[in-house]
Every structure is written in structure tokens, then in C-alpha cells.
Amino acid sequence: MADAAADAAREVWITGVGVVSTLGEGVQAHWQGLNAPPRAADPATWAPFIIHPLAALDLDKQIPKKGDQRQMEAWQRIGTYAAGLALDSAGAKGNAELLARMDMIVAAGGGERDAAVDTTILSGLRTSERPEAFLNERLMNDLRPTLFLAQLSNLLAGNISIVHGVTGSSRTFMGQESAGVDAVRIAHARLQAGQSEIALVGGAYNADQIAALLHFAMGRCLWKGELRPVWDRAGAGGMALGSLGAFLVLEESRHAAARGAKPLARLSTVVSSHVKRRAGAVTAALAQMWSTIAPRRAAHGLAVISGATGVEPATSEERAFLSAQGGIAMRATGSHLGHALEAQFPMNIALAAIALEQGRLFHSFDRSGLEHAMDEPLRQVAVTSIGHWRGEGLALLEALDERMIHDVPSRSRR
Amino acid sequence: MTSHRDHAGRPIVVVTGMGVVTSLGVGIADNWRRLAAGESGIHAITRFATEGLKTRIAGTIDFVQIEQLSSPELSERLAEMVAEAAIAQAAIGTRGDFPGPLFLAVPPIELEWPQRRMLAEAAGANGTITNQDLLRGADTGRFDSFYRRFTFASVADGLTERFGTKGSPISLSTACASGASAIQLGIEAIRRGEAEATLCIGTDGSVNPESLVRFSLLSALSTANDPPQAAAKPFSKNRDGFVMAEGAAALVLESLEHAVARGAKPLGVIEGCGEMADSFHRTRSSPDGKPIIGCIGNAIADAGLTPDDIDYINPHGTGTPENDKMEGLAAAAVFGERAKRLPMSSNKSMIGHTLSAAGAVEAVFTLLTLEHQTLPPTINYQIPDPALQLDVVPNVARAARVRHALSNSFGFGGQNVSLVVAREPM
Numbered sequence: 001m002a003d004a005a006a007d008a009a010r011e012v013w014i015t016g017v018g019v020v021s022t023l024g025e026g027v028q029a030h031w032q033g034l035n036a037p038p039r040a041a042d043p044a045t046w047a048p049f050i051i052h053p054l055a056a057l058d059l060d061k062q063i064p065k066k067g068d069q070r071q072m073e074a075w076q077r078i079g080t081y082a083a084g085l086a087l088d089s090a091g092a093k094g095n096a097e098l099l100a101r102m103d104m105i106v107a108a109g110g111g112e113r114d115a116a117v118d119t120t121i122l123s124g125l126r127t128s129e130r131p132e133a134f135l136n137e138r139l140m141n142d143l144r145p146t147l148f149l150a151q152l153s154n155l156l157a158g159n160i161s162i163v164h165g166v167t168g169s170s171r172t173f174m175g176q177e178s179a180g181v182d183a184v185r186i187a188h189a190r191l192q193a194g195q196s197e198i199a200l201v202g203g204a205y206n207a208d209q210i211a212a213l214l215h216f217a218m219g220r221c222l223w224k225g226e227l228r229p230v231w232d233r234a235g236a237g238g239m240a241l242g243s244l245g246a247f248l249v250l251e252e253s254r255h256a257a258a259r260g261a262k263p264l265a266r267l268s269t270v271v272s273s274h275v276k277r278r279a280g281a282v283t284a285a286l287a288q289m290w291s292t293i294a295p296r297r298a299a300h301g302l303a304v305i306s307g308a309t310g311v312e313p314a315t316s317e318e319r320a321f322l323s324a325q326g327g328i329a330m331r332a333t334g335s336h337l338g339h340a341l342e343a344q345f346p347m348n349i350a351l352a353a354i355a356l357e358q359g360r361l362f363h364s365f366d367r368s369g370l371e372h373a374m375d376e377p378l379r380q381v382a383v384t385s386i387g388h389w390r391g392e393g394l395a396l397l398e399a400l401d402e403r404m405i406h407d408v409p410s411r412s413r414r
Numbered sequence: 415m416t417s418h419r420d421h422a423g424r425p426i427v428v429v430t431g432m433g434v435v436t437s438l439g440v441g442i443a444d445n446w447r448r449l450a451a452g453e454s455g456i457h458a459i460t461r462f463a464t465e466g467l468k469t470r471i472a473g474t475i476d477f478v479q480i481e482q483l484s485s486p487e488l489s490e491r492l493a494e495m496v497a498e499a500a501i502a503q504a505a506i507g508t509r510g511d512f513p514g515p516l517f518l519a520v521p522p523i524e525l526e527w528p529q530r531r532m533l534a535e536a537a538g539a540n541g542t543i544t545n546q547d548l549l550r551g552a553d554t555g556r557f558d559s560f561y562r563r564f565t566f567a568s569v570a571d572g573l574t575e576r577f578g579t580k581g582s583p584i585s586l587s588t589a590c591a592s593g594a595s596a597i598q599l600g601i602e603a604i605r606r607g608e609a610e611a612t613l614c615i616g617t618d619g620s621v622n623p624e625s626l627v628r629f630s631l632l633s634a635l636s637t638a639n640d641p642p643q644a645a646a647k648p649f650s651k652n653r654d655g656f657v658m659a660e661g662a663a664a665l666v667l668e669s670l671e672h673a674v675a676r677g678a679k680p681l682g683v684i685e686g687c688g689e690m691a692d693s694f695h696r697t698r699s700s701p702d703g704k705p706i707i708g709c710i711g712n713a714i715a716d717a718g719l720t721p722d723d724i725d726y727i728n729p730h731g732t733g734t735p736e737n738d739k740m741e742g743l744a745a746a747a748v749f750g751e752r753a754k755r756l757p758m759s760s761n762k763s764m765i766g767h768t769l770s771a772a773g774a775v776e777a778v779f780t781l782l783t784l785e786h787q788t789l790p791p792t793i794n795y796q797i798p799d800p801a802l803q804l805d806v807v808p809n810v811a812r813a814a815r816v817r818h819a820l821s822n823s824f825g826f827g828g829q830n831v832s833l834v835v836a837r838e839p840m
Contacts, residue, residue, distance in 0.1 A: 046549065071696060104691070108587075109566065111524035115545055122534045122543040132463035132623075135527060139624055140466060145631040149696045149826070153522040154587045158827030161693040167705065170691035170829045171595055174522065175567035175585040182584050186599070193606040210545045211524065214533065217552035219561030272582035274574060390567050392582075 012191045013263035013400070015256050016090025016249030017350040018082040018202070021337045022052040022242060026085060027354050029055075034351065034362040038336045041227050041240060048224045049217065051207040052242035052338030057081055068163055073112040073150035074243075076159050079204025079343075082245030083160045086200060090249035091261055093164070098259075101168040103196045104160065105187050107179035107203035107342035108172050110153035115210045117142045156204060166200050173342075177307070177391025178272065179203070180345035184395065185270040187250050197255045202247030202350075203343035212241060221311050221388050230310035230334040231319055232368035237312035239388055242338020246347035264353040265381075266398045269293050273392040282317035282386055289394040290325070293382060296396060301379030303361045304330035305352045307344045311388040318386045319370060328382075329361055329374035345385045349395055352381035356399045418671035420685070421718030424605045426839050428680035430673050431504025431666035433496030434778045436765040437473035437659055441499060446782045449790045450811045454643035454764050456657050462623050469635040471642040473659025473766035474621045482563075486523045488619025490569045492662035492771075493518065497577055497615055504666035504678060506611060507578070514611035516579035517599040518570045519592030521620040521770045529560050569617075579613055589825030590730070591689075592616060593663065593773025594833055598687040600667045610672040616774025617662035626658060632697060634734055646767075647794035648731040648760035649738050649806045656732040659766025663774035670839055682781040683836045685719070685818065688712025692828030699740040699824070706744045706830050710820065713832035714748075719818060721749050724756065724834070726789060726814065728780040728821040731760025732767050737824065742802040757814060759792045759807035773823035777833055780821045784837040789814050 019026065022041075023033030033039070043050045059077060062084030063069050069077060087093040092102070121138045128134040149155050154172040161167050173179040173186075183201050190196040206212070216222045216239065223238030256263055271292050273285040304322055308315045322330055333348055340347065355361055361378050364371035378399065385393035420426050434441065437455025438448040448455075455473045461483075464470035478495070480487050507513045525533075534543045537551035551557075562568055570583035588595040593616025600612035629635050636655035638645040646657045673680055690708040694700035714721055729741050745753040761779050768775050783789060788811055795808040821833045 048553075049549070110522045113524075118530065119543050119545060119548070122530060122548075123541070125531060126534070126543070130465075133465040136463065136466040136623055136627070139627040140468075140630070143624075143627060143631060148628040148632060151522070151524075151628075152587075152589060152827065154589045154592075154825065154827045154829060155696065157588075157691075157829070158696055161691045161828050162696065165693050167691040167693050167828075169689040170588065170827075171599075172587045172829075173584055174520070174587055175570060175583075176565065178567055178582050179585070182582055185582075186584070189606060189608065190602065195602055195606065210548065214525065214548055214552045215561060215564065217549055218533075218557035219565075220553070220555060220558065221561075274571075274582040276575070389565065390571060 010192055010194065011253035012188050012267045013251050013253050013256050014248055014265050014267055014353045015251045015261040015263050016086045016092065017264060017353055018085025018089060018247040019347060019350050020054065020057060020078060020082050021244035022055055024055045025057060030351060031354055031358060034336060037365045046213050049213055049222045050227050050240040052240060053208060054078060054243035063163055071146055071149060072159055075112060075204050075206035076150060076156045078206060078243065078245035079156045080159045080163050082202060082204060083200060083247040084164055086247035086249050087164055092249060096165060099165040099167065102166050103169045103199040104157055104166050105183040105201045106157040106172045107183040108153040108156050108174060109342055111151055111211050112206065112209055113211050114147055176341045177344060177385050177387025180342045181272045181385050181391060181393030184346060184349060185272050188267055188270045191250055191252050198251045200247055200249055202346040204245035205243060205340035205343045207241035207243045207338060223310055229366045229368050230308045230315060230332045231366065231370050233310045237310045237315055239309050239311055239339040242340045244337055244340045244343055244347055246343050246350045248346055248350055263400050265356040266400050267395065268296055268398050269396040271394050274390065275392060282314050283321050285392045286318060286321045293394065293396040298379050300376055302328055302382065303374055303378055304328050304382045304384060305348045306330055306332045307348050307385040308332045308334055309339045309388040310334060314386050318384065329372055331362065331364055331371055335366060345393055348383045352383050352397045356381060356397055426670035427601045427604050427667050427684045428670050428673050429665050429682045429684065429781060430668045430678045430680060431500035432681060432778045432781065433499030434663040434775060435475065435492055435495050436661035436768065436775060437475055438765055440495065449764060449779065450788055452791045452793045452809060452811060454793060456642045456645055456766050458642055467626065468637045469626060469630050470639045471645055471657060472621045473657060475619065475660040484526055484563060485521055485620040485622060486563055486569050489520055489617045490572050492619050493573055493615050493617035494576060496662045496664035497573060497613060500664035500666050501577065506666055511578040512613055514579065514609040514613060515581045515603060516570060516574055516583040517596040517612060517614045518573065518583060518585050519596040519616035519770045519774060520569050520585050521618050522587060523564050523566050525564050526622060527624065577613065587770065588829035589827050590769055591773055591823035591825035591829045591831040592770040593775060594823040594831035596774060597665060597684065597777055597833060598831055601684055601687055604667060604669050611666060611668045613664065614667055614774065615662065615664040616771035618768050618770040619660045621658050621660055629658060636733065644794050646733050646763045648733040648763050648792055649799060649802050649804060650795055651797040651799040653733045653735060653738060655734050656762065657766035659768045661765060661768035661771045661775050663771060663778045665774065665777065682784055683839050684833060685836050686713045686717025686834040688716050689831045692830065697826050698736060703740050703743045703747060706740060706824055707747045709830040710744060710748050710832045713834050717834035719834065723818050724820050725816045726783060726819040727756060727758035728776050728819060729758050729760055730822045730824045731762050733762060738802065742804055745804065754803045755805055757789050757805045757807050759789055761790060763793045773831060777821050780819050780835050784816050784819060784835065787813060787816060
């Protein structure tokens, strides 16, 4: 594999997207969903907190073996399903030769637990004379052996290998929003440098589980009360978690052209940052990252798809920064989908690619007055990530003309 | 002037600093001395009560004092210790200002039982505890420190702040291959020209009752509790599982050109890396061994070598019946008849399986094997497995000529990584 100094002719195209969320599954459901008022969230199951539940999926369509479905917890099923959609979309599903050399980077959390076992043990521990021995005994007897495999972060990738046959390589990044940003960044950098030719990258999140809610409740970063757009959550703000899965097939342009794959968009730039969140830090990080896409910015047709979480003051800093960039239309998908940590950035890249393929930005139903309409054709989308605590990232996607797609010289194999 | 580029025209990647901590002790010198002497760091667990558990031994690190012990807390502390040592040896950057990115192999993080119990108590529930009680406890505002500590990104964040690594730190998991994956990401960043130096760390301080039970329920652990030092017996006929252990290792990787320019002494070369995932099963290898055979082959090819060039293998060698069988099979497939004579000794017989750290710890030990031209043994090798015709360097270290060595890491979930390491640039 030649990782020689980046070959200027190498471009990275998005040739497949797979998305599932509260809006349903697939490109059409998301395009229609984003062009309609946000669906009702679920304020009851985890009150006082709100989640955006996943739409019902017919799992058999992407995970045909019931045995495989049983071996996974919800986040793994969501991700394996979305990965299957992405492979379908890229025309790669079932192509054993291609899948055997397809690289994979998954952005994952993990740690889904058996809540019934946990609460039963906690109840018992209160009255136990010998709590340590009691804990050992209950864990040995009550934990399902296979639950461990449903908890391990790297086992979403493992399940994608097993169910879909992606085996070129398999890496799992952890670390909330930053994992999603860096998964896309590293996959992109490897493609650009000739270390990879095709890669599956994405993540999944299940908001409908106690471990997720507990964690962010401890950090007091969850929104309570009537749901508002992410731009418009006063005070300390807060997240409404969302269940979703998003995978992308990224491909070196000549590789894609040679196999006749139809790209949705070009992924031109992916950068990440890491700052301690003091006042102004988010603004500074955004300014630094924005400067990397500025040289490519076209005169017309740029929009922003934001991963704003609703957590303050980060969201306000992002809002102010983007508002100062010359009236760019922006959309925060969190108002529709909720926030899904590791999976949010891959999802927003997928949604940007879908919009570029449609040639226009989706409508806004934002009541904050920030998201204005965009009438001109969509040519570029900047996707932001300002994670709830860490995880700053920015990507630039660009529309591909028919001409550009056909002019790519077929790949010369070295 | 020697070339700074490898066979494929890429920057040559060298190691200029190393740090290690295992149950054998702290630092390169102590670890190597005890490893070469065939000593075991495995002992009875004293950190928590083991009553009712089938496995009561581990390679825990008990000599590092932690105030609020938890897996992320200990993992971060161990990573700090080894990074400190590696950066000092490399004498790179200035204090708190490492001139490159961080790649960190770290165990998955979640709330642990002591913290979960505190949430339940904070809710003040009487009788049966429910999820709503826990949520109410969590929402009291008293647990921000738990939130921070059990946030996945927090370990890398702490290390980034302390050592001043550049850019967004990457925390990763490929299960038992994680440490090797961290090194691989570091190599790739240097080869891309993105960085001149990278800090690659594998760390794991996750031995607690639930993690032990989870592996135990998968029948992955040795139950030969007495004596603890004899439990880990890779490649033996009576091997019965691995022994959980803690540890960490850090490597400063650098382009040869950068190292030479600043007068740093290369400790070894990472010549190649390879990977291949397995799609067969969540915990078992494909019966034909193709993924691990392919993984090893990819690493050797990436190094621009052939199997004949490999003089020593630091295997994954966990001591589970399945792993060692598959690894023997893969060696026979890759090295042919030579597999019977090619030395292959498992550090895990002495330090146990350091899980997320293992790939990094064993890369460091492989580099030390090259430096000392001495093969550490596979201890506890009393009953050879007739099905595995291998030279496991039984029980006693020995001198050997080693130019190129292979280090294998194979993870649950089918994630396999191999590294090829040499003493000097070719």
C-alpha cells in the first residue's frame, strides 16, 4: 500500500449513506422528515428527561439471522442495520472481494446493561450482611454470558464484520463526539494519502437506556421541560438524547469511478480540535477550523449543518460564530433527531451528502429565528461538531457535477 | 547517508522512547530483568473479595496508590507513569509540550458498582430500587465528578492536558488488540506526513468484580488458582484460559529523519503493521485461520519482508485452548516447516493478559528482546501440547540472534493486528 505523500489527484467521495433515526430509515425518510416539522419526542419514558426514540425497524431486512439479532444489544442492532443500508447504498453489499479489503472505523460508546439485574442487585445490596460476597454471587448467576459481548465498544464493529462481511480492517474509536469526528477524519486522511481505497465509517447510539440517561444526568447536561430547538434552550441548556445510527461509505474517487459507483458528494476537508472549555474556547476552535475550509469556500451555495447539542454556553458560542459568517443558512439537526454523541457527526455528514445530492437545503421549522431559508442551489455544506463537553470538528462537503464524475481518469494500479 | 525512507518510499518509523508498567514492576529495567528471569507477576486478588468466584487470581497492579479506585482512574494513572518515562527517554519536546498527537488504547468505561450504590443511596429509596430512583439520585447535582470520570474521553483528555500532545487525542478499542492498534495509528500518521512524532499508549487497570465475572462467564479465564504463578500456561496441553492483568506501555514513535536530525537514538524500528478482521464469530477465530494468517502476512508484506526474514514471534499467546491452537495453525501456514524451529514465547505466561494494554506492552517487550538479543521464556510449560509443534522457549530465557520480530495481537470481536519490529533500519 503506497502511503506516499498525498497524491493531489486523490479525492474522497461519499458513495454510500445509511441512516436510521426517529425519522425512519434511509435517504427518503430523512429527506422528507427534515422537510417537515420535527416529530414528537418522548417526554414520558425517562421523565423528567426527553429522548427522541428510534422509529420501528424491520431488523430482518439488514440482520437476517435471528441469532445475530439476539447476540446484540440495541445500539449494535441500530448500527449494524445502518451499516447495511450504507453498503446497499454504495452497491457494495455482498461483494465479497470488495468487503474483504474495505476498511472500517466505528465510533462507539457502549456499556448497555441489564437494568433489571442491576436494580435487583442494588436492592439486595442494601440489606445484605456481606455485600461483596452477595455481589459476586449475583453477578456470577444473573449476568447473561453474552451480555458482555453486547457491552464491549468494539463489538459493533465485530457485528458488522460478522453480519456484513467487512473485514479489511476494523477499528473502534471511543470518546463521545470526538470519536465520531476523528473516525471520519482518520478514514478521510487514510484515503487521501493512499493508505486505503474504500472505508465504512459511522456510529450508533441508543438513547433509550438507563446507562445513557444516568451518565448525562450526573453531568447535569440533559434538557428538562418542554422541548425547544437546540439553539433556543435558555440557561444552562441541555441535550435531548436521540437514538440513531449513521454510516458512510467513503471512497477514493478513481476507485469509485472504476467500479461505476455513483457518488453523493465530495468530502473535501475534515478537521478536529481539542480545547478546554473556558469562555471563548469554542469560538477560537471554530475560527481555527473554519480557516481550513475558507480557501475552498464558493461565492454562493454554502450552508451549515450543525451538530449543536443544546448544552450551554457552547451552543451559544457556535450560534454567534456561525451568525457572523455572512448570513449562511444553517440547520441544527439535533432539533429533529436529538443528540447522539459519537454518531451525530457521521449522521450530519450523511444528511449533508443527501442534501447536496438533492441540490438544495432542507426547510427549517426552527422557532428561534436563526435558521433562515435558502433559495439558491446548494453547492457546499460545512458540518460542525461542538460536542457537549469536548469534541470539536468541522467537515466540508461539496456537490459533484456530472462532468466531474465522468472526467475522473480510471484508476491506474501501481 | 542512510535513507530515511522505507522500501515503499515512506518515512521510516523508529521508537525513541518507551515506558512500561506491569504486575512485574515499574519501568523497562525491572520488567526486563524479571521477564528474562522467568518470574511471574500473577497473584491472588486482594483488591476485592473473591468469595464465590471461580477465578481468584490476576495480575493486578497493587503498588500504585489511587484514592478513588476505578478502572478509568487507574488506567489514567498507569498511562501517566509510562508516558512520563517514554517522553523522558526520548528527550523530546519540552515538559508538557509533546510535539505530536496521542493515540490511546483504553478499556471501555462505565459506571462501577461502588458508584452505582452511591447513586441508589442518594435517591433515598426505601425497599426495591428502580431506574427512576437511580435517575433521581443522579440528578441531585452531587455526582458531577462521576460524570467526568466515567466519560470515555476523560482519560485521553487528562493525558493530553498533562503531556501537551497536539490535536484531538484518539481513544480506541480493538479489544485485546487495542495497544497494537494505537501503535498502528501512530505509524500511519507519521507515514502520511501528518506528524513527525506520536505518543502511543496502551493502558488497562480494569480488574474489578464485574469485569472478572464477565470473562469468567465466557469461560475465558484460567481457574487454576493455586499456585497463582502457575496458572498462565500458553501452548501447554493443560492450558485452561488466560489470567486477567493490568499494565500499560507507552512508545514515542518518530520519523527516522526527525530523530536523526535532533540527535535522538532510535531504540528500534517499527517496520510494518498489518490487520485483518474476522467475520466468523464474536469470540472464536475462523476455523481455517484465514484472518490471522492474512493479518500476519499483511504485516510482513508491509515491512517489505518475507516470512523467512522473521527470527522471533511474540505471539498473542493468551493460554486459552482456542487462541493458542489457532496461533499454532497460523504459524504453520505462514512459516511452513520453519514454524517448528521459529521461537515464539508468550509474555502472558508471566504478566497475564493486560487486555487493552497488551499490544503496547508486548511491543515494548519485543523491542527489548531485540535490544538484548535474548528471548524471554514461556513459563509454566510443563506438559507440551503434541498438537502444537512449536519452539515456545520453554521455561528459561535464551540468547538468540534476532533481526526482525513479529508481535501479534488478536481481539475478541475479530480484530487482529500484527507488528514487525527490527533493531536497526535496513
